[in-house]
Amino acid sequence: MRTLGIIINSAYVRGLIGQAIFTFAGIGLVGGIRSAMGLETNVEPGVVLGAILGVIGFLLFAGVLTDWLKWIAGKKTPLRHGVPEGKPGWSRYLNVDVNHKVIGIQYGYTSILVLLVGGIFALVFRLELAQPGIQLLDAKTYNTLFSAHGIVMIASILLGVGAMTNYLVPLMIGASDMAFPRLNAFSYWVGIPAVVLILSGMVVGGWDTGWVGYPPLSLRAPLGVVLFLMGFYLNGLSSIASSINLLVTVSFMRAKGMTPFRMPIFVWAAVATSLIQFTATQTVGVALTLNVMERVAGLTFFNPTNGGDPVLYQHLFWFYSHPVVYVFVLPGLGIISELLPVFSRKPLFGYKWIALSSLGIAFVGFLVWAHHMFTSGMNDALRIPFMMATMFVAIPTGVKFFSWVATMWEGKLSFETPMLFVLGAISVFLIGGVTGPILGTIPTDLHLHDSYWVVGHFHATMFGGFIFPFFAAIYYWFPKITGRMYKESLGKLHFWLMVPGFWIMSLGQMQIGLLGMRRRIVDYEAVLGVQGTQVLITIAALVIGWSVLIMVYNLVSSARSKEMAVTNPWGSRSPEWQIPYPVPEFNYDVPFEVVGDPYDYGLDGSEYVHTQAAPVPSGD
Amino acid sequence: MSAYTKAQPGSHHEAHDEDRAHELPYATQVRANRLGLWLFFISEFFLFGALLITRFYLWNVPGVGQTRPELSQELGLITTSILLLSSFFVYRGETAMTFGDRKTFTQSYLLAALLGLLFFVGVVVMEWNLFGLTLNMFGIEWFGHLKPSDGVHGGVFYMMTGMHALHVISGVGLLLIAWNRGRKGMYSVERHWGVEGIALYWHYVDVVWIFFYPALYLIGKAV
Numbered sequence: 001m002r003t004l005g006i007i008i009n010s011a012y013v014r015g016l017i018g019q020a021i022f023t024f025a026g027i028g029l030v031g032g033i034r035s036a037m038g039l040e041t042n043v044e045p046g047v048v049l050g051a052i053l054g055v056i057g058f059l060l061f062a063g064v065l066t067d068w069l070k071w072i073a074g075k076k077t078p079l080r081h082g083v084p085e086g087k088p089g090w091s092r093y094l095n096v097d098v099n100h101k102v103i104g105i106q107y108g109y110t111s112i113l114v115l116l117v118g119g120i121f122a123l124v125f126r127l128e129l130a131q132p133g134i135q136l137l138d139a140k141t142y143n144t145l146f147s148a149h150g151i152v153m154i155a156s157i158l159l160g161v162g163a164m165t166n167y168l169v170p171l172m173i174g175a176s177d178m179a180f181p182r183l184n185a186f187s188y189w190v191g192i193p194a195v196v197l198i199l200s201g202m203v204v205g206g207w208d209t210g211w212v213g214y215p216p217l218s219l220r221a222p223l224g225v226v227l228f229l230m231g232f233y234l235n236g237l238s239s240i241a242s243s244i245n246l247l248v249t250v251s252f253m254r255a256k257g258m259t260p261f262r263m264p265i266f267v268w269a270a271v272a273t274s275l276i277q278f279t280a281t282q283t284v285g286v287a288l289t290l291n292v293m294e295r296v297a298g299l300t301f302f303n304p305t306n307g308g309d310p311v312l313y314q315h316l317f318w319f320y321s322h323p324v325v326y327v328f329v330l331p332g333l334g335i336i337s338e339l340l341p342v343f344s345r346k347p348l349f350g351y352k353w354i355a356l357s358s359l360g361i362a363f364v365g366f367l368v369w370a371h372h373m374f375t376s377g378m379n380d381a382l383r384i385p386f387m388m389a390t391m392f393v394a395i396p397t398g399v400k401f402f403s404w405v406a407t408m409w410e411g412k413l414s415f416e417t418p419m420l421f422v423l424g425a426i427s428v429f430l431i432g433g434v435t436g437p438i439l440g441t442i443p444t445d446l447h448l449h450d451s452y453w454v455v456g457h458f459h460a461t462m463f464g465g466f467i468f469p470f471f472a473a474i475y476y477w478f479p480k481i482t483g484r485m486y487k488e489s490l491g492k493l494h495f496w497l498m499v500p501g502f503w504i505m506s507l508g509q510m511q512i513g514l515l516g517m518r519r520r521i522v523d524y525e526a527v528l529g530v531q532g533t534q535v536l537i538t539i540a541a542l543v544i545g546w547s548v549l550i551m552v553y554n555l556v557s558s559a560r561s562k563e564m565a566v567t568n569p570w571g572s573r574s575p576e577w578q579i580p581y582p583v584p585e586f587n588y589d590v591p592f593e594v595v596g597d598p599y600d601y602g603l604d605g606s607e608y609v610h611t612q613a614a615p616v617p618s619g620d
Numbered sequence: 621m622s623a624y625t626k627a628q629p630g631s632h633h634e635a636h637d638e639d640r641a642h643e644l645p646y647a648t649q650v651r652a653n654r655l656g657l658w659l660f661f662i663s664e665f666f667l668f669g670a671l672l673i674t675r676f677y678l679w680n681v682p683g684v685g686q687t688r689p690e691l692s693q694e695l696g697l698i699t700t701s702i703l704l705l706s707s708f709f710v711y712r713g714e715t716a717m718t719f720g721d722r723k724t725f726t727q728s729y730l731l732a733a734l735l736g737l738l739f740f741v742g743v744v745v746m747e748w749n750l751f752g753l754t755l756n757m758f759g760i761e762w763f764g765h766l767k768p769s770d771g772v773h774g775g776v777f778y779m780m781t782g783m784h785a786l787h788v789i790s791g792v793g794l795l796l797i798a799w800n801r802g803r804k805g806m807y808s809v810e811r812h813w814g815v816e817g818i819a820l821y822w823h824y825v826d827v828v829w830i831f832f833y834p835a836l837y838l839i840g841k842a843v
């Protein structure tokens with residue numbers, strides 16, 4: 001009963017109630033004004049205002065804005081820490097909490113939940129594609145499902161990135177928390193109404209634009225497209241806030257002796273990611289805003305019949321949406337670099353090169369966006385420079401691959417589940433990487449554009465760059481987070497189901513793409529000769545889905561087990577593994593000092609973090 | 621410092637004696653705030669930059685070059701002057717605060733907020749002509765005639781001025797909050813990050829307009 005009470009009174013439930021109330025209030029308000037003014041019936045302006053108010057309602061009811069509102073009223077608001085009095089420890093995770101570890105875990109389970117939702121969408125339309133002709137879905141539903149699959153997965157990945165950076169970075173640099181804990185909570189919580197908006201867009205007519213929302217199609221799509229665009233925008237807002245927070249944290253809150261080139265390598269990846277997030281995200285925000293305004297407020301930007309230009313949207317959109325691919329993969333590549341030395345018992349090869357290659361990828365990533373637009377009708381003179389710039393991405397990425405191979409070379413490799421996922425990530429990201437230049441090259445892209453080859457390519461980059469490393473990170477830090485060890489046998493089963501499943505799916509997608517299978521089409525001709533592969537892809541997707549469920553079961557059941565894990569099961573040198581479970585509220589009760597390089601595994605007498613004997617100095 | 625002691629039974633994470641013991645020292649927190657705010661400005665630079673790019677992209681007519689809508693030049697000049705004047709008062713107020721002159725600070729911030737509000741009215745009520753009025757006095761067209769539906773000229777003009785006005789009106793709110801807190805004596809010579817941060821924000825919004833104003837009112841051939 002008490003448990004139920006806590007759940008009903010949680011920030012999630014309160015927030016959703018607030019969102020519902022404010023949304024309908026907004027719709028009613030605009031509807032009332034419009035009918036009073038005698039305007040024609042059009043629900044969209046009301047839906048837009050309702051969506052905006054709904055988000056505010058969510059944040060208000062959930063309690064995200066409470067401290068700031070008190071501050072405006074001229075009250076002092078000390079940060080609330082620890083479990084609220086008289087409540088069980090787990091209730092923290094269902095409410096607004098400012099501790100970065102709590103927020104990191106909130107990001108984590110939300111990411112997995114959203115991943116499962118997006119996965120189910122994919123499985124449904126994969127079943128449809130297993131045979132030519134129309135069996136399960138009509139074209140409209142199919143369009144909505146693949147569009148939602150794209151954006152829901154992006155939301156999931158952004159949440160997963162937030163999980164890793166929020167939980168790990170303050171621990172790794174020896175900070176007590178993030179620099180702006182309230183903003184940190186805001187960044188997480190604003191993502192929840194965003195997902196609600198996207199999912200409710202599917203109910204009110206859906207939309208058929210894919211996750212890119214190109215006009216003029218988006219100007220004619222059903223009402224759902226408006227909610228999709230606004231949900232997308234909110235995800236961006238969350239990204240901007242959390243990335244600024246992270247950059248400030250890393251700038252000012254590092255432990256003594258932790259110079260930039262002595263930070264754990266994942267922190268470099270997180271910094272490079274944040275540099276992209278806090279800048280490029282604004283331009284997609286503009287693209288989405290203009291799109292909504294054109295639809296709802298009658299402004300003209302993109303509609304050629306009124307003198308607009310749809311290519312402009314693509315420029316603004318891809319200026320973010322290419323770099324954001326590196327937001328998805330850089331943290332994952334950081335995880336690979338972080339874990340390989342631990343499981344190879346050897347120093348990370350070329351630490352500085354790896355660190356700088358993350359920045360290099362982030363930088364070059366800003367110069368390549370128009371490789372998505374070779375067929376858009378943009379100025380021909382732009383094509384060659386963008387093709388060249390695209391090829392340059394291979395250089396910093398290649399640095400990482402060579403370093404990984406050199407790190408493993410002659411190492412004492414052991415193959416626990418996290419290491420398996422790291423190796424899986426490298427192999428999958430490699431196939432994703434080498435299939436990219438074919439799309440970045442103009443003549444081949446003209447042929448392969450909008451084909452299933454593209455689908456195969458980016459699923460390989462997303463799985464290799466995010467999914468596999470994210471799962472590796474979950475297994476690896478699970479003992480740190482829960483104090484329990486996951487079940488190794490189930491972890492291995494997960495891996496050995498997912499790897500072949502993924503290879504079949506991704507290579508199959510590329511193959512049917514070469515044979516002429518288009519993206520985003522509900523049906524195909526039997527004469528294409530792709531049906532056998534389509535069946536294989538569908539089966540592989542189901543296997544991947546089941547393997548993820550095995551992971552969820554493994555994590556949940558292991559977290560409840562009585563047996564405690566040892567403090568440092570992997571023999572890591574990273575500071576977070578030097579302190580026992582549970583990690584104190586403010587991470588390190590006794591501060592540590594960095595006295596050596598982070599990855600000198602196997603070097604006798606080398607030390608990375610040195611814990612001082614002195615007690616914590618208290619505050620200012 | 622011991623005022624915040626509280627027990628936390630059943631906690632996963634060990635309870636700590638002093639809640640505030642781990643908060644950043646004020647000087648560090650202010651440095652962090654400052655960097656955070658500047659990063660936010662860089663971020664917003666991409667927002668306003670994208671809008672400017674939109675303007676130069678869409679208002680470029682092949683064979684003609686850059687164009688702009690026919691606007692009331694006098695009205696634009698007046699609103700711009702008001703905004704710049706408000707920035708001066710914010711500067712005056714912030715400087716006064718660093719010297720502990722609370723009266724000048726509150727006066728200046730209130731005046732700046734009112735000027736900001738006047739600018740907002742100048743854009744949204746007069747230039748947008750929210751209520752569909754006409755007034756010609758001293759040979760000046762006091763209410764604009766460009767409509768949001770007037771092709772790319774209307775669209776871009778309303779979007780850019782609207783996005784900027786949104787920043788102005790939130791800035792006015794922030795100035796008033798600072799004014800109110802200042803009135804209550806919540807700032808001191810040593811601790812007045814709020815005053816400083818809001819001043820920076822207000823100057824930033826002004827600088828944005830310094831780029832927007834010529835882009836909207838001056839550059840290109842009026843059509």
Ligand SMILES: [Cu+2]
Pocket residue numbers: 321322325368369371372
């Ligand atoms: Cu790209």
